[in-house]
Amino acid sequence: MIPKLMQSLHLPGQKIQASRRQFLLGALAAGSGVAIGYHVLAATPAAASGTAGSGADALAFTPYLTIDADGKVTVLSSQFEMGQGSYNGLATLVAEELDADWSTIEVLGVAGNVKAYGNIAFGGTLQGTGGSTSMFTSFERYRTAGATARAMLVAAAASDWGVSASDITVENGVLSHVSGKSGGFGTFAAKAATLPAPAEVTLKAPADWKLIGNEKLKRFDSARKANGTEQYTIDVKLPGMLTAVMIHPPLFGATLKSFDATAARSVKGVVDVVETPRGVAVVAETMWAAIKGREAVTAVWDESAAEKRGTPELMAMYKDIAGKAPAAIARKDGDADAGFASSARVMEATFEFPYLSHAAIEPLNAVARKNDDGTLEIWGGHQFPDVYQMLASQIAGVTPDKVQLHVMKTGGSFGRRAVFDGDVVVESVYVAKAIGYRAPVKVQWTREDDMRAGRYRPAYVHQMKAGIDADGQLVAWSDHVVGQSIMGKTMFDGMVKNGVDPTSVEGANNLPYAIPNQTIGLTTTEVGVPVLWWRSVGSTHTAFAAEVFLDEIAEATGKDPIAFRLSMLEPDSRHAVILKMVAEKAEWEKPVAAGRFRGVSVAESFGTVVAQIAEVSLNDSGGIKVERVVAAVDCGLVINPDQVRAQVEGGIGFGLGAILAEEITLSGGTVDQANFDMYTPLRIDAMPSVEVHILASANPPSGIGEPGVPPIGPAVANAIYKALGKRIRVMPFAKSLSA
Structure with missing residues (x-):
């Protein structure tokens, strides 16, 4: 949701940690139990107060977990749960180090103390959930909290039993001694709350993990979501x-x-x-x-001050602007003008993207x-x-x-x-x-309020240009992006630099391909339609324009689409590795089944690289059906494999619905769509078979809630070209295919 630029202070690949200059671990008596969390260092107790509503006399403590007298473990989540599974991920991190009984885990959302709950990916200055950063910001701090609680429970049991702590083992929420003595977490929670927190704890080595990376571990909240008892x-x-x-x-x-x-x-x-x-x-x-x-x-x-333009007028204006010089430059490598001038062939393409509603199930x-x-x-x-x-x-x-x-x-x-x-x-x-x-x-809000009251994925136009030399090499590239700014004139306005809103060009200004001469330009429009980030933000349109245009260039040079992409990537780069993986899993080298047509794409968003191969078929009336999608994912270290697959599957369905039929249009400034009769997310019978293959990695966890969205559109568009010989350049597909 929130763009990758928000990770500017702590990018994936760096060690994830909470500095001890900022935090100390501590314990707080919680009734007859124990609470574990980061004790915030501050000059006065008031400055380090806990959750919202605490007064000046409150203890300077905000916990990450509590254990009650019944042994129930409650993880207090700094990350917001909206279906993406952040609560489950944090529960896994805590339960792994705590050696808790998974059936006793509960998770609650908390807020009100930015020093304790600030998102590390946002610089720690703002509590927020987005940019697929939940596991990135939580990986070390919640594991540390779990390990600290475990050490304190062990210390309490050792004191009660008069034995050495080193002779005590913990498994599934039970502490055991070689003498045969044992007790659950609840037995020792009250005493543990009176003990000092250890200055240092040792986290488990990956070889000792039982929950992190466990293929069989299912979400702790699945049952109540299925039976309707979950509360919203x-x-x-x-x-x-x-x-x-x-x-x-x-x-x-x-x-x-x-x-x-x-x-x-x-x-x-x-x-x-x-x-x-x-x-x-x-x-x-x-x-x-x-x-x-x-x-x-x-x-x-x-x-008198209202926006009264409709979609036809706005898109005509955008296309006119796109044909001119961009107002700002987001990336400039080499000399694109000279590259085009010396090219044996120059190709151009214009892509149009509509406004999109978020259309969440709960208004x-x-x-x-x-x-x-x-x-x-x-x-x-x-x-x-x-x-x-x-x-x-x-x-x-x-x-x-x-x-x-x-x-x-x-x-x-x-x-x-x-x-x-x-x-x-x-x-x-x-x-x-x-x-x-x-x-x-x-x-x-009603569904009609939700759909007509604004906050859409902005509409965009991309004017693309590519130069190919006599050897069939891509030597020049330009992309002029035209659309509204999400960050401008908001609390994040300072992130707009030299006229460039990073959310407008992310995915375009960081293309991984080795193109010697390229220019990424941006012209930001002034339109009165309220806009906001939408799942995968800029990459929802930049990846489509780039990956579809690349397929067209590959065909013009007589090269296989995957081989063409690999020729511009370092062999061991993440993009190259994941492209090879998806090609292998989808058996790209083998002929596709009769009546099927394939397309490929790869995109990076939020620190994660996803490649997808889509297979489509034609029905008797010439309609398109997406039959199968094979996805390969590099999202760093995987905490919950089942959840990773679910998010990629969900992202494919979400993105597929958008590119097939979804659009918000305006007539005279009024939104035309009001409900799902006119705004049509993917129907269940249109969902393809999906296979998700995860690359094993020891790198820190990166995003997964959003990166499944960008590749699906271009992969399907490239497959449709194979089926119909028609390039898709105007979204949604229903509009292009009916033209």
């Missing part, structure tokens, strides 16, 4: 809680002039209709009453309640908790430590819950404040 924000019910739905401006940039809620207030169950800076909220006893009340509200909008929601003691509680999908805590405190007029965030699991995000302005979180606080905090308020 949409399930939150508080005593006296009211439900609110929003009336957002019909055009992006429009503002409210007035509204008439007379008829709405007469709807049974409606208790209030209030104005907020983000629109009008209809507050009711039930969701249905709120929706019926909303239908009865008449709102008048000032549209946006949040719950806010202000308590008698002045604290403000917010339940929601807190992907950027520090940001939301700050914004909520400003709206409520309280200090940030008075804002307690309940980090809920979320039914998907794909980047949508990581917003700069707090979005639905601040709406819940605005509405609660507008009704005088007299009751808890859940703001729940």
